[in-house]
Each structure stands twice: as structure tokens, then as C-alpha cells.
Amino acid sequence: MSNYHIKHLEEYFQVYRKSVRNPEAFWEEVAEEHFFWRKRWDSVLEWDFTKPEIKWFDGAQLNITENCIDRHLRSRGDKTAILFEPNDPKEEAQHITYHDLHERVCKFANVLKDQGVKKGDRVVIYLPMIPELAVSVLACARIGAIHSVVFAGFSSTALATRINDCEAKIVITSDGSFRGNKTIDLKGIVDEALKQCPGIGSVLVAKRTGAKIDMMEGRDHWLQPLLDKAYADCVPEIMEAEDPLFILYTSGSTGRPKGMMHTTAGYMVYTAYTFKNAFQYREDDIYWCTADIGWITGHSYIVYGPLVNGATTVMFEGVPSYPDFGRFWEVVEKHKVTQFYTAPTAIRALAKENLDFVTKYDLSSLKVLGTVGEPINEEAWHWYNDHVGDKKCPIVDTWWQTETGGILISPIPFSTPTKPTYATLPMPGVQPALMDENGKEIKGNQVDGRLCIKFPWPSIARTIWGDHQRYKDTYFSAFEGKYFTGDGALRDEVGYYRITGRVDDVIIVSGHNLGTAPIEDAINEHPAVAESAIVGFPHDVKGNALYGYVILKETGESRDRDNLKKEINQMITEHIGPIAKLDKIQFVPGLPKTRSGKIMRRILRKIASKETDNLGDISTLLNPEVVEQIIEESL
Numbered sequence: 162m163s164n165y166h167i168k169h170l171e172e173y174f175q176v177y178r179k180s181v182r183n184p185e186a187f188w189e190e191v192a193e194e195h196f197f198w199r200k201r202w203d204s205v206l207e208w209d210f211t212k213p214e215i216k217w218f219d220g221a222q223l224n225i226t227e228n229c230i231d232r233h234l235r236s237r238g239d240k241t242a243i244l245f246e247p248n249d250p251k252e253e254a255q256h257i258t259y260h261d262l263h264e265r266v267c268k269f270a271n272v273l274k275d276q277g278v279k280k281g282d283r284v285v286i287y288l289p290m291i292p293e294l295a296v297s298v299l300a301c302a303r304i305g306a307i308h309s310v311v312f313a314g315f316s317s318t319a320l321a322t323r324i325n326d327c328e329a330k331i332v333i334t335s336d337g338s339f340r341g342n343k344t345i346d347l348k349g350i351v352d353e354a355l356k357q358c359p360g361i362g363s364v365l366v367a368k369r370t371g372a373k374i375d376m377m378e379g380r381d382h383w384l385q386p387l388l389d390k391a392y393a394d395c396v397p398e399i400m401e402a403e404d405p406l407f408i409l410y411t412s413g414s415t416g417r418p419k420g421m422m423h424t425t426a427g428y429m430v431y432t433a434y435t436f437k438n439a440f441q442y443r444e445d446d447i448y449w450c451t452a453d454i455g456w457i458t459g460h461s462y463i464v465y466g467p468l469v470n471g472a473t474t475v476m477f478e479g480v481p482s483y484p485d486f487g488r489f490w491e492v493v494e495k496h497k498v499t500q501f502y503t504a505p506t507a508i509r510a511l512a513k514e515n516l517d518f519v520t521k522y523d524l525s526s527l528k529v530l531g532t533v534g535e536p537i538n539e540e541a542w543h544w545y546n547d548h549v550g551d552k553k554c555p556i557v558d559t560w561w562q563t564e565t566g567g568i569l570i571s572p573i574p575f576s577t578p579t580k581p582t583y584a585t586l587p588m589p590g591v592q593p594a595l596m597d598e599n600g601k602e603i604k605g606n607q608v609d610g611r612l613c614i615k616f617p618w619p620s621i622a623r624t625i626w627g628d629h630q631r632y633k634d635t636y637f638s639a640f641e642g643k644y645f646t647g648d649g650a651l652r653d654e655v656g657y658y659r660i661t662g663r664v665d666d667v668i669i670v671s672g673h674n675l676g677t678a679p680i681e682d683a684i685n686e687h688p689a690v691a692e693s694a695i696v697g698f699p700h701d702v703k704g705n706a707l708y709g710y711v712i713l714k715e716t717g718e719s720r721d722r723d724n725l726k727k728e729i730n731q732m733i734t735e736h737i738g739p740i741a742k743l744d745k746i747q748f749v750p751g752l753p754k755t756r757s758g759k760i761m762r763r764i765l766r767k768i769a770s771k772e773t774d775n776l777g778d779i780s781t782l783l784n785p786e787v788v789e790q791i792i793e794e795s796l
């Protein structure tokens with residue numbers, strides 16, 4: 162296990178130096194020691210960031226599910242692989258062993274085959290956090306189908322866009338989902354979406370809520386009867402290293418979502434390696450990541466990373482506030498969770514509640530705490546450290562992205578001294594660079610700039626599905642020869658990184674990545690709206706909330722403003738989902754624009770954040786007079 166488990170800071174530096182001196186030798190050693198390959202690779206890495214083209218372990222053959230499941234059957238067959246904790250605490254938790262998982266994945270894979278799904282076909286999965294979600298992801302991987310999980314909070318329009326973009330053949334969903342005391346009609350959302358998706362031939366429906374739903378003859382099939390008839394073994398499809406494993410959509414600065422495509426071998430090696438190190442995972446630990454599998458965090462650190470390591474991974478269906486604000490801690494005590502990984506927005510929400518919700522539970526099983534998704538503020542960091550970790554558990558502030566596939570910057574617990582709000586040091590093999598606006602690298606410490614990565618790591622996304630040019634333009638064109646993350650960062654006096662936030666038009670709300678353009682597009686569909694601009698402003702629980710500036714058409718001027726606000730948020734809910742709703746809507750006579758017609762979001766951001774003392778030079782604007790008016794009427 163030479164390279165695999167870093168145990169102290171000196172070792173981290175040794176491993177890190179080795180990993181950047183000769184990345185190929187480093188990753189080859191990791192890949193050789195810990196995985197099951199059907200055929201060895203011909204070359205470890207081929208890359209060219211100008212094209213961009215990246216290939217890891219080219220020539221190798223494998224199936225990731227053999228690494229996640231089959232290989233553990235002999236030594237860990239009766240160990241719990243997935244520990245399912247339902248929404249309702251009165252419903253019993255399910256312990257799905259590696260043996261059970263093997264059977265469930267094989268049966269599901271055979272059902273997919275019977276439905277005509279073949280290697281390379283796209284399968285859209287729109288499911289709540291129930292075991293079928295993890296099982297269906299793995300079933301796709303078993304037969305070489307490309308899964309594209311769509312978070313079950315997205316609207317029917319957003320779902321349809323994704324189904325059509327990846328030209329999926331089949332959708333997997335459920336009759337509904339439980340979230341706290343709400344029941345959501347997922348099948349109804351799918352039915353609505355499929356009116357716009359002629360390519361979908363069949364829909365598999367898992368039963369969860371028991372709600373009465375419409376089943377379309379010939380298209381919709383209940384899953385369970387098909388599983389009951391399916392054969393319990395399924396020979397894995399042999400995949401090439403660079404065969405696609407999944408597509409996962411993320412927002413961008415322009416309208417259409419980006420289908421980030423991840424491939425097989427590099428993704429497996431990197432998520433497994435980082436899971437083990439960033440969480441110091443040991444056999445018999447009970448690891449819990451509270452994310453949804455609809456996001457990259459769930460793909461890499463609920464499903465693939467933990468299972469490749471033979472871990473027990475908790476899957477939680479519910480929400481942190483149901484039946485009360487102690488739910489997370491009740492689950493930690495009940496299952497004796499050792500690693501707990503969540504988002505700063507959840508921590509901030511829980512920190513607002515009575516401390517009794519935390520103190521009444523025994524959290525002594527915890528060893529490592531993690532956060533992801535957005536910068537964690539100092540206050541939330543200390544609350545997490547003091548009250549959840551009892552000052553004994555290192556907090557790993559893990560920075561990464563849908564595009565990176567795995568954690569790139571993070572402390573190694575028990576090795577890297579933590580520092581509140583700092584993601585600290587790069588993982589082995591990761592070579593960050595801070596760039597100035599002229600495209601020059603800023604060397605040395607105590608500096609800040611735009612965060613780029615200079616060298617490929619194994620789980621970097623290989624393309625945007627169907628749009629390689631956009632992949633190149635978005636990530637590899639701002640700084641020549643480097644991957645540009647879209648984030649700003651600073652490097653302190655000892656070389657620790659702190660992520661300062663997005664430098665583009667993406668806003669992170671409650672840890673969810675939202676592009677301004679799709680939200681503006683949705684608002685502009687309202688018949689009374691002429692134009693709109695969205696910016697983020699600080700929010701004490703969500704991190705950022707959305708502020709919309711809306712210009713009405715003449716026809717809209719006479720309408721009731723409160724009703725209009727409701728309708729605008731309704732438009733957003735229909736086009737994207739409730740996560741993108743605006744906290745504040747201001748109707749404005751115009752938007753500040755440059756002479757070339759570009760909206761000056763910088764000014765709008767300052768007004769939304771109530772920082773109007775220092776707006777900078779506005780005299781060069783096309784319409785400086787509008788700024789004063791917007792400030793006067795700001796909310």
C-alpha cells in the first residue's frame with residue numbers, strides 16, 4: 162500500500178513531490194497495486210491541452226463494477242456495501258451487502274439488456290435517493306451503457322433538455338419520492354418531460370411512495386416484476402479505459418447545460434485514491450456523504466470511490482430538518498458513522514438551530530468531517546469543529562468540481578494541519594497555478610489569482626457531450642495550455658489555497674451550481690418581461706442567494722407587482738427547478754450596460770450586496786443615469 166495511504170505531513174510532501182516529478186510513474190504504481198484489470202494499459206498518459214485530448218491508461222480493459230463489487234465478494238461478501246437510511250426514521254434502515262449488491266446490479270443489468278440497452282447507449286436516471294439509484298448507476302456501468310443521472314429536483318423542462326441533449330433511449334424513475342414531510346410526483350414530471358422527448362422508447366418505474374400514477378401502455382414498465390424474472394448473474398461488459406462511463410450535466414455561463422463526460426479507468430483510479438486519502442478511510446469505517454447521487458459528489462464519493470475501496474457507504478433519502486434538526490446527528494449515532502461529509506449550507510442551516518439538537522446525540526464515533534461545494538465561512542467551520550467534531554476531528558475542506566471528477570485540493574486528515582476556510586494543499590498529482598489577468602502565472606506565496614491546473618489528473622472530464630469546441634473554449638482557452646477552473650483563489654504564506662469563489666457568471670446557491678444565463682432565459686419567457694439580469698448576493702444560510710433585476714414590457718407595467726414576482730419564480734421552477742428561485746426581484750427601468758451592450762454585472766452585484774459606496778467609474782456606461790435609480794429602489 163505504498164502510495165495509497167498517506168499517514169503524516171512529511172509523507173504527504175514526499176508523495177506529492179514524487180507525483181509531480183513523474184506523474185506517469187506515480188499513477189502507474191497506484192493503478193498497478195489496487196485494481197482489477199482485464200488487460201494492462203499500453204501507455205499511462207497521453208495528453209495535449211491545446212486540442213484538448215487526454216487519455217489515461219490507454220489500451221487497458223476493465224469493468225468498473227468488477228472493481229466495485231465482484232472483487233470484494235470473497236473477502237467482504239457479507240459486509241454492508243450500501244447502508245440505506247430512509248426519509249422516515251421509523252422505517253427500518255437497509256443493509257445491502259456486497260453479495261446483495263452483486264445480485265441486484267446483475268438483475269438490473271439484465272433488465273436493461275432486455276429493454277434493448279447496449280454498450281454506449283445513454284440511460285437517463287431520474288430517481289430519489291433510494292437504493293435503486295445506486296443500483297441502476299452500477300447496472301449501466303456493468304453493461305457499458307452511459308448513465309446520466311438528473312437530480313430529481315430538476316423540472317420537467319430541465320429533464321427534457323438533458324434527455325434530448327444526450328439522446329437517451331430509456332429513463333429510469335420512480336412513482337414518487339419522499340422528502341421530509343413532502344411527497345413528490347416524480348413520474349408526473351417524467352411524463353411531462355417525455356412529451357418533448359421522441360427518442361425515449363421505455364421508462365422503468367421503481368415503486369417507492371405507492372402513489373397512483375399513470376403508466377403508458379407499451380412505454381412504461383414497473384421495475385420490480387422485471388427484476389423478479391431477471392437472471393441473477395450478468396457477465397460484465399469489457400470496457401476500454403477511455404470508454405465513457407457517464408455524463409453529468411452542470412450549469413454554464415451560457416444557456417445550455419454542459420454534459421460533462423467522464424471515462425472509465427482514470428475516473429476509477431482517481432476517485433478510489435482520493436476517497437481513501439481525503440477521508441483516511443479504513444476497513445470497518447462507516448462513511449456517510451449527505452450529497453445526492455444527482456450531483457458529482459454523490460457519483461464519486463457515495464458510489465464509485467467508496468465501493469471501489471470496499472467501504473460501507475451510507476445513502477440517506479431524507480433532509481437534515483426532518484423530523485427535526487437533529488436528524489443528521491441521530492443517524493451518525495445510530496449507525497456509528499466515522500466519516501461525515503456534507504455541504505457548508507447544511508452546516509449553516511443547522512448551526513442556526515438549538516444546540517440541543519446536536520448535544521443530545523453521541524457523536525463519538527466520528528473521526529473525520531468533510532465539506533464540499535462552496536467556500537465555508539469561518540463561523541460555520543468553527544461550529545462544525547466545536548460541536549460536531551468536538552475539536553477532535555480534522556475538517557477536510559475539499560475543493561473540486563463536476564469537471565474534475567474527484568477532489569483536487571484538500572487537507573489529508575491527521576497529516577495536513579487544517580486552517581479554517583482553507584482547502585489547503587493539492588492532492589498528489591495535482592498541479593495548481595494562479596494566473597493574473599494577462600495570462601501570466603503568479604509565482605510565490607501570499608498572492609491571489611485565477612485558479613488553473615497545469616497538468617492532467619486521471620479523472621478530468623474528457624469533453625462536453627456533443628460539443629468538444631465548447632469544452633475547449635470554456636476550460637482551455639482562457640489560459641493557454643492550462644485547465645481553467647472558473648474559480649478565484651489565494652495562496653497564503655505557507656502555500657495553502659483558499660478558494661474565493663467563482664470569477665464567471667456561475668453562482669453557487671446552497672452548494673448548487675447555477676448559471677445566470679439559463680435563469681435569465683427562463684424569466685425572459687414570461688410575456689410581461691423584456692429583459693433581466695441575475696446576480697448573487699450574500700445569504701447567511703445559502704452562501705449566496707439570487708437577486709433578479711427585471712425590465713418589464715409596456716404591457717407588464719400595469720400588472721400587480723407581487724403577482725408578477727410569483728409568476729416569475731414559477732417560470733424558473735418550471736424551466737429549471739425550485740433551487741433556482743430568486744430571493745429578491747426588483748423591477749427596473751433599464752440595466753447598466755457598456756457601450757458594446759454588455760450588462761455590467763459588477764455594478765448590479767454591488768447594489769444587491771448593498772455595497773454602493775464604491776461602484777467605480779460608471780461614466781463610461783451607455784446609460785449611467787439608470788444606476789442611481791436602481792440604487793434608490795433597491796430591496
Ligand code: PRX
Nearest residue numbers: 533534535536558559560561562563660674
Ligand atoms: O466554485 C467552486 C465550488 O463549487 C464549484 C463546483 O461546483 P460543482 O461542479 O457543482 O461541484 C460541486 C461539488 C464538487 C467550484 O468551481 N466549490 C466546490 N468545493 C468547494 C468550492 N468552493 C470553495 N470551497 C470548496 N471546498
